Structures are given as C-alpha cells and as structure tokens.
Amino acid sequence: MRATYRALGHLIAGMVVIQAAAIAMWAFGMFHWLAEGDGNTVTPQLAKDFLKGVTGSVGMSIHSIGSVVIALLAIILLIISFFAKVPSGVKWAGFTFLAVLFQWVIAIVSFVAPGFGFLHGANALVIAWLGWRVAKQAGVAEESAPASEAAAAR
Numbered sequence: 001m002r003a004t005y006r007a008l009g010h011l012i013a014g015m016v017v018i019q020a021a022a023i024a025m026w027a028f029g030m031f032h033w034l035a036e037g038d039g040n041t042v043t044p045q046l047a048k049d050f051l052k053g054v055t056g057s058v059g060m061s062i063h064s065i066g067s068v069v070i071a072l073l074a075i076i077l078l079i080i081s082f083f084a085k086v087p088s089g090v091k092w093a094g095f096t097f098l099a100v101l102f103q104w105v106i107a108i109v110s111f112v113a114p115g116f117g118f119l120h121g122a123n124a125l126v127i128a129w130l131g132w133r134v135a136k137q138a139g140v141a142e143e144s145a146p147a148s149e150a151a152a153a154r
Contacts, residue, residue, distance in 0.1 A: 009096075013127075
C-alpha cells in the first residue's frame with residue numbers, strides 16, 4: 001500500500017506539470033490564432049464550443065480532462081492513506097485532497113472574477129508540492145521500518 005501511496009503522490013505532481021503545459025499550449029495557440037491576421041475573434045458561440053478550431057485548443061481539452069484525473073487521484077489517495085500505514089499519511093493526503101478541491105472552487109470563481117486565476121496558478125504549484133511531499137512521506141515510512149525491525153529483533 002505504501003508503494004501505491006507513493007505512486008499516487010508522484011502521479012498527482014506529474015499531472016500538475018501536464019496541466020501547466022497543456023494550458024500554456026492553449027494560451028500560446030490562442031494568441032497565435034488571434035494574431036494570424038485572418039480576422040479571427042473569440043465569440044460567445046466559439047467559447048461555448050470549447051474553442052474548437054482554435055490553434056492549441058487541444059491544450060484546453062487536455063487541461064479539462066487532467067483536472068478530472070487529478071481529482072480522482074486525490075480521492076483515491078485519500079482512501080488509500082487510511083490503509084497504507086504511512087506516518088502522517090492521512091494528514092498529507094487530506095491536505096492534497098483539500099488543495100485539489102480548492103483548485104476546482106478557484107477555477108469556477110475565476111470564470112466570474114478572472115483575477116482569481118492568479119490563485120488557480122499558485123495553488124497548482126501547491127498541489128504539485130503536496131504530491132511530491134506525499135511521495136516523500138511514503139519513503140519516510142520505509143526508512144523508519146528497518147530501524148523499528150532492528151529494535152524489535154533485540
């Protein structure tokens with residue numbers, strides 16, 4: 001279970017990197033599409049159609065799918081944490097889950113108040129760090145196991 005706990009932490013951290021790359025791909029693609037000089041404009045209908053046909057729009061699709069994947073990974077991590085016997089594992093999994101939940105709230109609020117998008121990007125870094133911290137915590141459990149086994153053998 002510790003290996004699963006660690007792997008989930010690494011997956012969450014890695015998915016944040018993919019998320020950042022995907023949204024950057026979309027943003028730069030959008031700027032390129034607008035600057036092509038073909039009179040391209042973003043209309044309400046185009047936004048509703050998820051910007052289909054816009055250069056880099058696949059980045060937005062990847063970002064959206066990735067957000068669901070990260071949420072599922074965080075839920076699975078939290079469940080696994082109760083069985084993994086990682087010291088403070090439930091605490092770190094809980095922090096990760098709450099950061100992911102907060103990320104969804106910030107995303108929704110940012111569509112109404114775009115300034116909150118700054119928090120969305122900053123919280124993504126927190127989630128990546130938490131994923132790394134979760135993985136490291138599983139290693140702490142393994143490092144302490146041999147010492148406790150040696151003490152028990154005495």
